[in-house]
Amino acid sequence: MNLLTADIGSTYTKLTAIDTIRKKIIATSAAFTTIETDVMEGFMSAYAELEQKIGVFHYDEMLCCSSAAGGLKMVALGLVPELTSKAAKLAAASAGAKVVKTYAFEISQTEQTEIFDINPDLVLLCGGTDGGNKEVILANARRLCQIDRAFTIITAGNKSASFELEEIFSASAKPFVITENVMPEFNKLNIEPARQKIKELFISRIIEAKGLSRIQQMCKTDIIPTPLAVLNACELLSKGTKNATGMGDLMAVDLGGATTDVYSISDGKPTLENVIVKGLPEPFSKRTVEGDLGMRYSLLSLADELDLDTLSQELDIDKSDISNWVKTCAGNPDTLAQPQSAEQKIEESLAREAVKIAVERHVGTYQPAYTPFGQVFALTGKDLSAVPFVIGIGGAIINAENPQYILEGAKGQTDDLIYTKPRNPKYLIDKKYIFASMGLLSSAYPDLALELMKNEITPTHY
The missing domain is CATH 3.30.420.40 (ATPase, nucleotide binding domain)
Structure with a gap:
């Protein structure tokens, strides 16, 4: 067949x-x-x-x-800033949505206007543990209904407010759905129901x-979101099937024209001693999407993140030539660099920097903390320093002359203990760009998809 x-x-x-x-x-x-x-x-x-x-x-x-x-533009509203932002991004991560802005507490009139200007496709309304505060989520529901934009509201907050919320939304013209709380108990995440609703909305909008x-x-x-397909492939390659073993912990970096997506399949437990884990628990299978880091549509914002003077010195190429290449590619996304040209060097250095920044945003961080018993380290996020494989996906990586050079942006440095980036990974490459394809295959033909990935994912080399 x-x-x-x-x-x-x-x-x-x-x-x-x-x-x-x-x-x-x-x-x-x-x-x-x-x-x-x-x-x-x-x-x-x-x-x-x-x-x-x-x-x-x-x-x-x-x-x-x-x-x-381009995915769905999403804003999220909740009670506590750090918890709302984290829960919303995790729920949106593999479902085709991009969190543009998060808001905490009751939104102001200025923030109402800001949401109007953003004109999101979707609003994720959170707030309150089950049985806890419900005044904030009800107030925000009323204020969202006053915003004259055609967004859909997914409510995933305090279940005790569900009856009032349904009355508020039913009285307005806003499409809405009420699902399970993303945080039913303090520091306990339940993101899957919200993620499923976001995915369903993505599918209805994407066509x-x-x-x-x-x-x-x-x-x-x-049709499913491409990020979901890639995440499915990463999970399959890592965990294997009942008939075949997988590769174990891994990280994948998908460097695209509009975004840079990072996937990690790992429990992310601390690798250092004397560690205190802070913040919300991280999912075993995690994806982050960086909408300001891309090799064409987001190239201008990537360049804004970089020190072009330093890059110019490292490449021995005039800063003006780098800036001109960035402007050319951003204005004409089908522009390709000639092999072994100065533009090719610029392209690969920009790609390496995109990988570096995206991975640093994805991984956890260590910070020293002091207790009555001495110094300890506080870990926020996943410790991915022991992850043995980094896989490159995306045209800017797989078509590069030196893909390993680009992927080394994901590697942790011995003099930098803040970011828990992989310390000694092997670099692999999705040369035929089949990860999304294998993710599509994984539901009906998992053994075939796993075998094909093991055969096709190859080591990088200079």
Whole structure:
């Protein structure tokens, strides 16, 4: 049986042809995603390239994921700043949403105006443990209903407020859904119900992108968010199946045109002695998305994060040349650097910096703390310093002359104990860009997907 998987991204549409009988990837292809006109154009271009490689290809089933609409813009409201922000980002992480802003306590009139200006697709309304404070979540519900924007509200707060919340929302024109509390008890997360609702909303919205409804008709199953597909693949490769073992703990970095996504599959327990763990517990399977770190659509904001004078000295390239390349790529996302050119050096250095910043935002941090019994270390987040594998995904990595150089941005330095980045990882690369494809495959064909990943994920080398 032949399968076709399609990953319709913000920059490229990637197709993978698979023979399930011979357990083989027949071929892959890619074309620029034509989001401004009709995504079917990019799909058909990629399909034509596929058939140029292998001849006429007939498939029995097609599976698809997409991030072509750029994900859902989301704001989150809650009671306590740190808890709301963390819970909201974790709930949104693999469901196709991007948290633009978080708010705590009762929102002000100024913050109402700010939410109007953001014009989010989705508002996640949290607040209060079950049986705890419900005044704040009720006040915020009323104020959200006063904002004249067509966002959907997902409420995942104090269950004791559910009756009043339903009355408030039913009296307004706002679409809403009420689900389980993201934090039913203090410091206890319950993000899966909210994440499922976000995913369902993503699926309903994603097919509104031009042409995606036609691709949905070609599939037997729902189009799912690309980040969810990649996370599924990471989990499968790490944990294995009942018939085959996985690789164990790993980190994957997906460097795209609009975002840099980092995935870690690890319990993240402390590797140092005398450690106090602070903050909310982290999920075993974690994804973070950095919407300001990308190699094309977000390249200007990435450049703003960097010291271009230092980068210029390191590369021995004029700062003006770096700035001009950034502006050119941001304005023309299909721009490619010539092999072994100065632009290629700039491109790979920018990619390395994007990986470095994204991984530092993803991992936990250690800070010294002092107690009556002496100095200890306070760990916030996951300690990923012992993770043995870092896998590179995304065109800027897999098409680079020196992918290992880029991935070394994820490595922890011996003189920097703050960030718990992998200290001595092996670098692997998704050379054929199949992670999303294998994530699509994982639900119905997990053993096949695992075998293909083990065969296709290769070491990097200079």
